[in-house]
Amino acid sequence: MLAHATVAVLMGGRSSEREVSLSSGHMVLAALATPSTSADRRGPARVIGVEILADGRWRVGKRSLPPGEALSVLADVDVFFTALHGGEGENGSLQGFLTCSDMPFTGSGVIASAVSMDKVFARELVQARGVRVAPAVALSRVHWPRAGWEDVERALRAELEPLVERGCVVKPRRGGSSVGCSIVRGARQFQHAAE
Structure with a gap:
């Protein structure tokens, strides 16, 4: 249940599909921030956009941080929505990092991601x-x-x-x-x- 949850949307990345991922991420941010109907008020309490930069650092707000530091800043996030395309966003690398960090995320796990890529x-x-x-x-x-x-x-x-x-x-x-x-x-x- 997303009610009262904090969702971080991961987008960007270092793959050749970076621009597509940024577009997807912004669409997800907009969709999560705006309930589709007045009856639909069970969405997340807070949505955070996190851009993974081309150099691998994570932009959280105005700060660019190494991934481990970024996760410390994002410790109160309930779930990471992965809007990454290609490369580390789909090949199991990010999934492994989030799994080892005990951070819940959307999408396939490490093995399914690595095998399917x-x-x-x-x-x-x-x-x-x-x-x-x-x-x-x-x-x-x-x-x-x-x-x-x-x-x-x-x-x-x-x-x-x-x-x-x-x-x-x-x-x-x-x-x-x-x-x-x-x-x-x-x-x-x-x-x-x-x-």
Whole structure:
């Protein structure tokens, strides 16, 4: 129950989705601060906006603090609403920090966050449980030897060519949202997206 609770909305962060997170955070702040109807008065007593800056510090009011100090300042918060997108906001890092600090938060826990953010691991996990998945090839830095793209192409031709020629999606293994996502058809588009 949110009645008489203090809610801190976490937004921003260090990922490429920082701006989207700030937008989401401000929408959540507005929604929590304004009851939707006169009958809906069970909302939080206090809502605090907390911006995680690009350097990892937390802005609480006018102060920029290291995360541990920020949690001390926010000790009276009843629940942290995570409006972070991508990176540390979704990969289990923030969830682990809040869990270890005994601070309640919204969203998935550490393990669920970490597993779901790693597309390769999540795909293998659900496939092992019998869920049908689309064909995929996971590329890593190991596939990019010093000699360059030609070596990658030669080494992976048998695996990649059928997927690339039909059309495929190239996406970072651990990115969120559609940042860095490309739909490609053909080797040239694939090379551009993969690099």
